[in-house]
Amino acid sequence: MAARPEGKTAALIAAAIIMIAVFAIMLAMPKIMALVSGAGPFGGIAVAVAFMLAFFGVFWLRSRAQKKPDAE
Numbered sequence: 001m002a003a004r005p006e007g008k009t010a011a012l013i014a015a016a017i018i019m020i021a022v023f024a025i026m027l028a029m030p031k032i033m034a035l036v037s038g039a040g041p042f043g044g045i046a047v048a049v050a051f052m053l054a055f056f057g058v059f060w061l062r063s064r065a066q067k068k069p070d071a072e
Helices: 006-039 041-065
Strands: none
Touching: 006 041
16 A cells, blocks of 8 residues: 555544544534523524534635645
8 A cells, every 4th residue: 555645644634633523513513502592593593503604614714724825
């Protein structure tokens, strides 16, 4: 089996960490929703929207970090 380049290994580790974090948050989501239920349905909606924005925000930030400036 051929050795992976350094960048590929780092990307795999980052992807694994992101997926584990998302899975853990998804498992905790019912408890989080129950905690904010005292604020009414808008509290639950706000938590769900914040989770989705954070999920896509991580990948958006990662894509911006991977862009290399144009060489002049």
